Structure formats: structure tokens, C-alpha cells
Amino acid sequence: MTTSIPRPDAVLVQAVIAGALSFAHLHDLAAAAGQDGWKAWAYPxxxxxxxxxxxxRLRILRAQGEPARAAWTWFAVALAASLGANVxxxxxxxxxxxxxxxRILVAGWPALAFLGGTLLVHSPTSGAADVAEPEPLPVVEPVTVPAEPDPAPEPDAVEPAEPVPALPAAPPPADVPPALxxxxRKLADAHRASTGSPIDASTLRDRLGLPGPMADQLAAHLA
Incomplete structure (x- = not known):
């Protein structure tokens, strides 16, 4: 199994080289200004x-649409210190x-860097500080429901309704082969399980390819 070696990114390589050179220049300047030992390495x-x-911090403030003067100021201070050491x-x-x-500038840098880092970290933002207050609920006034009128008195005598003639009984289904x-019936059970409603004659006619009268007779058998 072969593994491909990733190609180095030119921008990343350039950033590493520039950072290493700037780091070395800051160290050399701090050492020349009297900051020897580990202190010279701490300055860069x-x-x-x-x-x-x-x-x-500048990117966060710009994304939130807030003023970023303080972030720009400390960015310029750190950039001036780095460029100054390189020059x-x-x-x-x-x-x-x-x-x-x-020597005075190098000796006073730790206090200045501590102040800038503290202000950048602990300065509040409106997105984190502002909390949306809940809107007050609308006041619902009581609604007076008018009283229903008294029902009309029932008549003393009610005329009997005319009898409704009975519907003729449906003719008994004709003989249909039991296998059919x-x-x-299996198709009707599957149709009811999938749709929740009984199968009708038109669906039976489409599924089985039967003529209309035969489909009606099957639907009567399944009813």
C-alpha cells in the first residue's frame, strides 16, 4: 500500500520562514538590550x-459589526514592535x-503587552452582553358572552310524519367461482391494509381485468 506525501503549501512555508526570522530578530534585539537568558526568548x-x-479580536468585532479601534491599536503596536526589531x-x-x-522600550514591553492582552480578552461585546428581554404578554380583556334566548315552546300537537317507503332489497349476488x-378477498385485504378503506368495484375491475358486471358481483360478495 503506497501513501502519497502531501505537497507543502507555499503560503504556509512562507509564513513559517517569516515567523522564524522575526522571532530571531526579536530575540537578538532583546539580548542586545540587556535581556539575557530565557527573557530574551520570551520577548518574541x-x-x-x-x-x-x-x-x-479584530476579526470577531468586524464580523459582529462593532467598532474595532482598540483591536486595530494593539495590532499596530505589536506589528510596530516586530517590524522595529527586524529593521x-x-x-x-x-x-x-x-x-x-x-533599552527602556524593551524593558517596558512586558507591561505594555500584558495590558494589551488583558484588554483584548476581557473587553465585552454587545453580542454576549445584550440579552433579549422577553416581550410583555398582551392583556386579554374579558369578553362578555350574551345570554342565549329561551327556546321557543314546543307545539302541543305534532302531526305524524308520512312513512318513508322502504328501499327495494338489493338482488342477491350471482354465483362467482370460489377461487376468484x-x-x-386477498386483494381487498391488502387494499384495506394500505389505504384503510374497503376496495370498490372499479378497483377490482382494474386489478383483475374483469368486466363491469362481474366486478360488481365480486364487490357484493366481499361486502
Whole structure:
């Protein structure tokens, strides 16, 4: 079984290279400004995390249609710190003799990054803070139902109704072969199970291909 090796994404490779270079420049600048040991490695992590947090916050606020000035501000601060370190290590500054103002900026960065990260994480949004209040139920006023009038008095004498002539009895069904009756009964049971209503003569005529009188006789047998 052969496995195909996935091709690297050019954008991802470029992002990794750029991130590694920026990370190294921030480390070199922090080390030159007097932040030695693990502190020099913590500075690039702090700058990159603030940059990512500001970008994510910016996307959330833009998706919710809210103002994103604070997110843009902290994104610009982190981007300026990253770009500043890249430019400073390009030979414009002597890393063996860093000026005092740069040492002050590097030493004050942790407090600034902590403030920015805290504000980005804990700033409320209208989507999470606003809770839709339930609408008040409409007031239903009582409805007065008018009293029904008294029924009219029944007449003293009621004339007897004329007798309705009885309908003529249906003629008895003619003789039908028992095998045909059994087959029609199976069809009638299946029809009742699927539709819930008894089968009629027209359906029997269509199913069995019988003439009309024969289908009527079968329907009379099944009734």
C-alpha cells in the first residue's frame, strides 16, 4: 500500500520562514538590550502572541459589526514592535552599543503587552452582553358572552310524519367461482391494509381485468 506525501503549501512555508526570522530578530534585539537568558526568548513569544490575539479580536468585532479601534491599536503596536526589531537588526543599530531609549522600550514591553492582552480578552461585546428581554404578554380583556334566548315552546300537537317507503332489497349476488372470490378477498385485504378503506368495484375491475358486471358481483360478495 503506497501513501502519497502531501505537497507543502507555499503560503504556509512562507509564513513559517517569516515567523522564524522575526522571532530571531526579536530575540537578538532583546539580548542586545540587556535581556539575557530565557527573557530574551520570551520577548518574541510575547510580541507574536499579542499580534495574533489582536488579529483574532479584530476579526470577531468586524464580523459582529462593532467598532474595532482598540483591536486595530494593539495590532499596530505589536506589528510596530516586530517590524522595529527586524529593521533594527539590519545594521542600522550597533547591537554592541544599544541606545538607552531602546533599552527602556524593551524593558517596558512586558507591561505594555500584558495590558494589551488583558484588554483584548476581557473587553465585552454587545453580542454576549445584550440579552433579549422577553416581550410583555398582551392583556386579554374579558369578553362578555350574551345570554342565549329561551327556546321557543314546543307545539302541543305534532302531526305524524308520512312513512318513508322502504328501499327495494338489493338482488342477491350471482354465483362467482370460489377461487376468484378468494383471490379478490386477498386483494381487498391488502387494499384495506394500505389505504384503510374497503376496495370498490372499479378497483377490482382494474386489478383483475374483469368486466363491469362481474366486478360488481365480486364487490357484493366481499361486502
Amino acid at each position: 513569544v510575547s510580541v507574536d502572541l499579542l499580534l495574533v490575539a489582536a488579529w483574532r 533594527a537588526t539590519a545594521g542600522l543599530l550597533d547591537l554592541n552599543d544599544v541606545p538607552d531609549w531602546l 372470490v378468494d383471490h379478490a
